[in-house]
Amino acid sequence: MDSKSAAENFIERMGVISQADGQTRISGRILGLLIVEGRPFTLGEMAERLQISKASASTNARLLRTSGVIRLVSHAGDRQDYYELGTDPYRRMMATVGERLANIGAEVLEAEASFPPNDMDTRRRVHQLADFYLRMAERLKDWSDHPENGPAPAPRHNS
Amino acid sequence: MDSKSAAENFIERMGVISQADGQTRISGRILGLLIVEGRPFTLGEMAERLQISKASASTNARLLRTSGVIRLVSHAGDRQDYYELGTDPYRRMMATVGERLANIGAEVLEAEASFPPNDMDTRRRVHQLADFYLRMAERLKDWSDHPENGPAPAPRHNS
DNA sequence: AGTCTCGTTCAGTCAACACTGAACGAACTG
């Protein structure tokens, strides 16, 4: 029972975090559920456990799936869709963020090109912004490709 | 005139980006304005130029100021508050994001502690999430402290 | 074919929140 409330608490926190990050609350709760339980869930199970509609479960699971954070698994002889955590879900999250930043950087570069060539100072300032986004995106990409580097390595655990 | 529309276009894009990032649209537009114009602005000037209320200008400028992206400058003999880009505004943005991630990581660690000790697997999965946030935060901190490292170095310009 | 059980889609609703207008407080000027 204590375990149950700890799980619910964690799931709810994940929802709030997700929402503060610009995502939907439900997608965070689904992710939290899959992390806590550590087993595949059907859309129906999610809906019942999280007290949400099947529509929301479907939509948000699809959303999480497109970014590779969760994956769809199918059991033989079972028509239902099971969702579970993808491989390296957090690296996928980073990669997704990196892609978004790269898109923003490209967009800012576009905007820079629309300024007249003689506005040197303006173009330089705008270019600095684009550079920030692009460098950030590239670093995230590097990191998601080589997660072993970097500070605070995770304590190794034998599965 | 072409320069003007390019500026407005850029400012508007910054607003959309800011909104997509979970910030307010106006804060992005203010930032875009300061980047494009490259000079200090008063709240009244912002309100007029961006066609927003003084209240919004005040609130959003305050918001940007707390993260150090823009700074308040005072001209002698002028009661008005002038806002301009802070020093290394993008590094400050990174640092702010890093702080938020560190807070989330700490929060997840808290949640992990609330699980019963015998739920080894659950605790491990939750811990991996906390680790992700904390490592991300630390890396962002490193980046904001050492901006010279990393791919695609910005072209140096003599101020 | 008929029925049942899935997942998805779409219009409608509801709540969160950005934004505004007006009132207030503060600091300077005459």
Place this chain on the structure above:
DNA sequence: CAGTTCGTTCAGTGTTGACTGAACGAGACT
């Protein structure tokens, strides 16, 4: 001490968008 001009605060409003309920479509089993 009025009068003025700032910036801030707060209640009210408008809008976006997440979420729901119901209808629909697709397979599967009898």
